[in-house]
Amino acid sequence: MKKPYLIIFIFIVILLMIGFFIGNNALNTNNNTKEVKQVENPKTLIVYYSRSGNTKAIAELIQDKVGGDLIQIKTAEARSANYHEEVNQNEQEQDNDILPELKTEISNFESYDRVFIGAPTWNMALPQAAVAFLESYNFSGKTVIPFNTNGGYGEGSTFSQIEAGAKDAKVLEGFSVKGGEETNGILLAIKGNRKVEVSKEIDRWLKKINQQSQ
């Protein structure tokens, strides 16, 4: 190779090496340090806990929009249908870190890439059945997306509990909406026109977090 060509060749090689180094660094900083599989058609699970149907309604709307399997978290022992009894039992369980045994078992959990997890706000936190669910599975490498319904006081600590419980998962921005107000005799609120409105809110949220496709 003649000298001028050799110099140009070495110059191009150096440029390529600098380009590779910068590109690699940019990728690493975007990675959020968690190793999460980037899948084109993620196998999706929508799992939820619901007493009076509001969180269930959101779970079904999400399934209509993104597809996937829908599973309700159920406790081994039936819960009280009486609101005040449930309020007391829940507080007892939360205060004493008691986890109710679950009837629900998901044998193929490791096959899911993307897991939507929904629960109502109970005493400004997660119902302990949802905590029991988080403690039962390995979330490493999955994308986790929380959703919530509440009586008007917001998601409380439910999203941060999901984030802490789904260890080594990539947790995306959650969706929270007002559901029932059992204290005022309103059990299922997400129905009829309200359901249509909420469905549009879910569309906007899914678009924002880039999860709208089937």
Ligand SMILES: Cc1cc2nc3c(=O)[nH]c(=O)nc-3n(C[C@H](O)[C@H](O)[C@H](O)COP(=O)(O)O)c2cc1C
């Ligand atoms: C035991 C219990 C505790 C609750 N605590 C709260 C609360 O702290 N803050 C709130 O905004 N709503 C609270 N709610 C209301 C529920 O979050 C709300 O009705 C929710 O939409 C119920 O969801 P579901 O229909 O899926 O069961 C509570 C309801 C129950 C049964």
